[in-house]
Amino acid sequence: MIWNYGNVYRMIRKSKGISQNNICNGNLERSTLSKFESKNRVPSFDTMQYLLEQVNVSFDEFEYICNEYNNSERQAILVDFYSLVSNAQRSKIDTLIKRCELYLKNNNDYKINEINHILHIFIELNEINKLNVSDISVKLATIVWDRISLIDTWTYDDMRTINFIFYFLPLETIKAIVPKMLRSLEKYNTLKEISILRLSILTNFSTIFLENAMYTECKNILDYAHSFAENAKRYDYLGIIMVRKSICEQKSAEVTKWLEFLSMASEEDIVTELKKEIDRHLVGYSSKYDFKTM
Template sequence: MVKKFGEIYKLYREAKKITLRDIEHKGISRSQLSRFEKGETDLTTSKFLLALEQINVPIEEFMYAANDYKRDRFYQIVDEVKQCFLNRNVTRLHKLLIERIENSNSSTFSEMEIIFLKIKLQELSNKEYFNDTDIKKITDYLFSVDFWGMFEILLFGNIMYIFNHETFLLLSKEMLHRTEFYHDIPSYRRVIASMALNSFIICTERNHLVDAKYFEMQISHFNFDESEIYERLIFRYASSFYEFKKDYTKQSILKMRKVIGFMRAVECEKLAERYEEHLNNILE
């Protein structure tokens, strides 16, 4: 891995026409960088970050390149699960679970990934795969992490509906609190906003309208701009859903239909179908 990091760093540096001489007076010696690029030695974390700064490459971009331009493993698992749900492919999802079990190790992350796949497989197949012990393990893990990274955000965000309301509410609030430092990072901001929107909808579905109002207020602080059209649409739908649950007005139904109509207008058919199904379930 040291050799790979060094090789990638050299590729970036040379592509930007930056010489070792240009960097050495910034706190890292030319010989240190040369050995690092050849894979002969490593850099301390502080010097590595400094070296990246000198070639103007964000660490997220560098690590993406180091991972052969692929997202990390859990990102890939989540993406594959989404495809299984879109295509209603139970067989493929079951295969993913078996593969993950066969390649598991003793790490907590590996165990969390397996439980995650069990939960999603049960949701898609309507067959039992996880139990209360699995839920307790995930709950204990999430409460044990002081600052949530993308792993925890994606894990909770994709299974939040399985928790009883008290646990769900505590974890959702913890999610907002433990990720507040990431709101200015676009990739994190979008996932966190999506989780907050889902929390808003879940509270409304469960008729916990005071809790729903809390999430509505938290979401309003995101101040979605015009480039965040998806978030603005879902927020509009969720707010109209909340209005319907609170006042049962025809106007709120029309607002939800209008959002769905806009989704169809921009050819987001699967998204429109998902929310149309949600609306039909509300009105049954």
């Protein structure tokens, strides 16, 4: 990490051919900018925001450049964690756990520690029936929920975290908080990631209905999620949605069609997880509809 932020900013400014006078333009004392660039005096948030706007660089990109054009390990863990589609992605989860534990050896970081808790829960969810999790996993999830439940206004990150511990909340609690979460997400509509989080919440909600054999409710939420998956062009989520809808409708041929779709897209971990759901909920699924994964 390059900690001399002033030097990095000067490098960006000069590479764009922008003078200090152009940056300040009567809105900022030139001495303030000079001190920042030469002596690394970190300005206030408002001033830093102004400076970055003048060179058209976001805070995230500035951090990325300061880290020599790489994500920091913390940011890389966050990116990889939130990119997980399913608890069935075991190899990715195992790797993330190792990275979290290595990072936590040298850093006291509540968020990475929280992610580590959730990843351990994911492993158990992948190995046993979602409705029969251990006391250890419930305890880990409760640690996370106890913190978030006390917050009056959930941030985008809080809602992402809640989404990962859905399975450990009472069904009535979930029914109450999901509409609130979806309304809250509307505040973040300009964030490009919002569509994926909404899809993830809806598909997780459908899982809970499915595992409680509430097939009508499950299909209703999947019908609602369908258009979001298509608009976002997230065909992994679309495949999950269509397999589960077909399970709810007891349509074996449609189940196989969409499993093949996911297999052709190399989503084998998702196929494996969905087959477990099929075994539990699709009555008389005939082997004639089954297929060999690619």
